Amino acid sequence: MDDIPALPTTDAAAMTALLAASDRPVVLNVWASWCIPCRSEAPLLRQAQAEFGDRVRFVGVAARDEQDAARAFVAEFGLTSIEHFFDSAGSVPGSLGAVGVPHTFFFAAGGAQVYHHAGAIDEGVLALQIDELLRREG
Amino acid sequence: MEFTLLGAVALAAAGTGGALWFEGGRTNPPGSTRRLVDTALAACLAGLLVGRLASMVAGGSNPLTHPADIVIVRSGVDTGFAALAALLVLVLYGRHDPWATADGLAPAALAGLAGWHLSGVFRDAWLGTPSSLPWAAAQAGSSVTRHPVEVYTALALLVGAVALHLWKRRAARAGMVGAVALLIAAAVRLATEHLRLSLGTGPEWWYAGGVAAAVVALGWRFTATRRREPPA
Numbered sequence: 001m002d003d004i005p006a007l008p009t010t011d012a013a014a015m016t017a018l019l020a021a022s023d024r025p026v027v028l029n030v031w032a033s034w035c036i037p038c039r040s041e042a043p044l045l046r047q048a049q050a051e052f053g054d055r056v057r058f059v060g061v062a063a064r065d066e067q068d069a070a071r072a073f074v075a076e077f078g079l080t081s082i083e084h085f086f087d088s089a090g091s092v093p094g095s096l097g098a099v100g101v102p103h104t105f106f107f108a109a110g111g112a113q114v115y116h117h118a119g120a121i122d123e124g125v126l127a128l129q130i131d132e133l134l135r136r137e138g
Numbered sequence: 139m140e141f142t143l144l145g146a147v148a149l150a151a152a153g154t155g156g157a158l159w160f161e162g163g164r165t166n167p168p169g170s171t172r173r174l175v176d177t178a179l180a181a182c183l184a185g186l187l188v189g190r191l192a193s194m195v196a197g198g199s200n201p202l203t204h205p206a207d208i209v210i211v212r213s214g215v216d217t218g219f220a221a222l223a224a225l226l227v228l229v230l231y232g233r234h235d236p237w238a239t240a241d242g243l244a245p246a247a248l249a250g251l252a253g254w255h256l257s258g259v260f261r262d263a264w265l266g267t268p269s270s271l272p273w274a275a276a277q278a279g280s281s282v283t284r285h286p287v288e289v290y291t292a293l294a295l296l297v298g299a300v301a302l303h304l305w306k307r308r309a310a311r312a313g314m315v316g317a318v319a320l321l322i323a324a325a326v327r328l329a330t331e332h333l334r335l336s337l338g339t340g341p342e343w344w345y346a347g348g349v350a351a352a353v354v355a356l357g358w359r360f361t362a363t364r365r366r367e368p369p370a
Contacts, residue, residue, distance in 0.1 A: 040210035043197030047337045120212045124263040127335035
């Protein structure tokens with residue numbers, strides 16, 4: 001875990017700006033280290049990033065968590081290829097109308113929200129929504 | 139467990155239970171329904187547990203240090219290991235009369251699987267690869283029409299269940315209905331797998347293995363019974 005740097009902090013405004021500036025579609029996963037479903041879907045997100053990371057930007061937001069616990073989570077599941085941010089107040093999911101964790105949001109390039117999945121995501125839904133994003137990009 | 143997943147389990151259980159109830163006293167011996175329900179339930183739970191454990195280990199999560207993760211079945215159940223565990227329990231429960239048990243459960247198992255796949259419609263998990271066929275469907279807000287692959291699968295399994303129910307009385311050789319059910323279940327998944335979207339490698343070889351095992355079982359039952367027939 002020592003080689004995982006502190007996750008940069010973010011909030012709703014910063015995340016909106018990041019999504020708007022992205023020239024690639026974005027899969028935004030809101031998670032917390034204490035959330036059991038988040039632990040279960042983490043390997044799927046790692047797998048998806050490995051397969052689609054060149055065409056889709058994968059962003060993780062650790063919401064209502066603690067830095068050390070969040071870094072340990074990233075290290076445990078080998079999620080270092082995903083861009084992670086730290087949102088102790090949970091303002092990012094709050095601004096997107098999400099309550100609790102996990103949530104996975106799918107955004108087209110430029111920041112338009114395409115789909116929102118509440119709860120642990122499964123392989124079929126994740127693969128389908130990534131395919132939707134890529135086909136929208138043409 | 140999420141409500142959508144609970145709904146899927148309920149639909150699968152309704153398919154299995156409904157078929158067993160319907161067949162009780164018709165094509166299954168009177169009084170056998172309760173035993174078959176217990177067998178199906180045990181096989182499903184064992185399959186779910188072993189499939190989930192296998193999926194966790196493959197995903198790098200240790201079930202011993204994080205036992206609570208086991209119940210989050212939505213995040214992945216390894217199909218192959220789940221099927222093997224379910225079959226093992228089926229053999230264990232039905233060891234005194236394995237072929238009759240397999241035949242008794244066969245249409246119900248297909249009906250239950252059909253219910254599970256049909257539940258994809260309300261879990262947002264029913265569409266597959268893009269298609270321009272007239273019945274292709276698009277998800278809300280999308281212009282990309284896709285194969286309703288889980289509906290195909292559910293319909294094929296349901297037709298298989300009905301066909302097996304109708305054939306069961308005429309099937310002279312014990313075990314053949316069960317073997318054909320395995321053949322149908324594996325072949326339907328194998329045939330529809332290329333229409334599904336997944337991350338990386340799919341479990342096609344498990345389904346091909348299922349088809350091969352079913353063909354072997356069919357041949358075994360056919361020849362074994364023929365050998366026992368008295369000489370003319």
